[in-house]
Amino acid sequence: xxxxxxxxxxxxxxxxxxxxxxxxxxxxxxxxxxxxxxxxxxxxxxxxxxxxxxxxxxxxxxxxxxxxxxxxxxxxxxxxxxxxxxxxxxxxxxxxxxxxxxxxxxxxxxxxxxxxxxxxxxxxxxxxxxxxxxxxxxxxxxxxxxxxxxxxxxxxxxxxxxxxxxxxxxxxxxxxxxxxxxxxxxxxxxxxxxxxxxxxxxxxxxxxxxxxxxxxxxxxxxxxxxxxxxxxxxxxxxxxxxxxxxxxxxxxxxxxxxxxxxxxxxxxxxxxxxxxxxxxxxxxxxxxxxxxxxxxxxxxxxxxxxxxx
Numbered sequence: 298x299x300x301x302x303x304x305x306x307x308x309x310x311x312x313x314x315x316x317x318x319x320x321x322x323x324x325x326x327x328x329x330x331x332x333x334x335x336x337x338x339x340x341x342x343x344x345x346x347x348x349x350x351x352x353x354x355x356x357x358x359x360x361x362x363x364x365x366x367x368x369x370x371x372x373x374x375x376x377x378x379x380x381x382x383x384x385x386x387x388x389x390x391x392x393x394x395x396x397x398x399x400x401x402x403x404x405x406x407x408x409x410x411x412x413x414x415x416x417x418x419x420x421x422x423x424x425x426x427x428x429x430x431x432x433x434x435x436x437x438x439x440x441x442x443x444x445x446x447x448x449x450x451x452x453x454x455x456x457x458x459x460x461x462x463x464x465x466x467x468x469x470x471x472x473x474x475x476x477x478x479x480x481x482x483x484x485x486x487x488x489x490x491x492x493x494x495x496x497x498x499x500x501x502x503x504x505x506x507x508x509x510x511x512x513x514x515x516x517x518x519x520x521x522x523x524x525x526x527x528x529x530x531x532x533x534x535x536x537x538x539x540x541x542x543x544x545x546x547x548x549x550x551x552x553x554x555x556x557x558x559x560x561x562x563x564x565x566x567x568x569x570x571x572x573x574x575x576x577x578x579x580x581x582x583x584x585x586x587x588x589x590x591x592x593x594x595x596x597x598x599x600x601x602x603x604x605x606x
Contacts, residue, residue: 308592312414316588319500323507334508338568341501346440346565347469348494353433354473355488359426366546367427370554371434374540375442378533379404385528389521397450398576399521401569402583403528404446405439406560408432410499411588416556419599420549427553435557436565440466443569450575502564509567509581516579525562525583530594534559552602559598561587 326332359367382403383396391399406412409432416428444464476483516522537558541551562584570580 312411319503320507323504324511327508327511334505338505338571342568342572343465345494345498345501347465348491349498350436350466351469351473352491352495359430363550364430367430367550368434370544370546371431374537374558375404375438378536382528394450394575397446398570398580399525400446401443402562402566402580403525405443405563405566407563408435408557408560412557412560416553420552424549424553427550428557431554431557437470440464447569447573447575506564506567515582522582522586526586529562529587530590534598555602559595561591
């Protein structure tokens with residue numbers, strides 16, 4: 298019991314508090330100086346995020362075999378929880394934009410600044426590389442599958458698929474694959490600017506989140522927020538347990554991905570919702586609700602993974 302309480306307390310201080318402090322800065326910028334989130338959202342979406350993807354891929358150290366299993370788990374899990382969310386949303390009778398928002402906020406978790414730090418604290422650096430690979434894979438799915446879903450809320454599927462090729466993060470992925478495949482060593486003069494921009498991506502996302510908090514209002518329909526939160530924090534890790542068992546994933550990789558699967562909704566979903574105008578108030582409310590409730594659910598999840606994972 299004391300160990301669980303210690304985990305909860307440290308998660309609050311080391312992981313959640315920094316997130317809310319940075320988001321609070323964004324809130325003040327929007328409240329006091331009327332800074333518009335749209336501009337910063339575009340900077341993050343078009344400049345910082347592709348550098349983040351490129352840098353993460355270039356610095357990954359997990360072996361090819363284990364990397365393949367973690368990637369497979371992530372793809373199967375994200376698509377599976379998306380299917381569950383689609384079925385769960387049927388009784389809500391959501392509009393196309395609202396349904397697109399509902400799907401992305403459930404499918405994509407905050408596996409980056411929150412998830413990786415939690416894995417590092419709870420399990421150590423050996424697990425962190427696997428958690429990082431989960432994050433990279435889910436981020437790539439966010440910028441492909443997630444973009445298609447988000448853009449389909451206002452456009453046809455054909456237009457949405459075409460929009461993927463206008464997402465700069467995709468070219469960050471392509472550039473990394475080319476560099477890694479050819480064995481080219483990039484000079485420090487090129488890598489250092491990329492690293493600087495990559496390091497600004499997550500703070501940029503959090504600032505946008507804070508600005509969204511200031512401008513957003515709690516949606517008139519609260520049931521979608523409650524349902525999305527339950528799917529994200531309760532159903533997702535349970536589903537992840539089943540997917541990991543079905544794929545035969547074990548050891549450090551299993552523990553890392555199970556914890557990542559139970560993270561709150563990703564901050565980046567607020568940027569996608571804003572960029573494609575799909576229920577940004579609902580997305581922001583769900584990100585806030587899941588993040589606020591996550592210390593309890595994540596602490597329980599960590600205790601279960603440590604005992605049974």
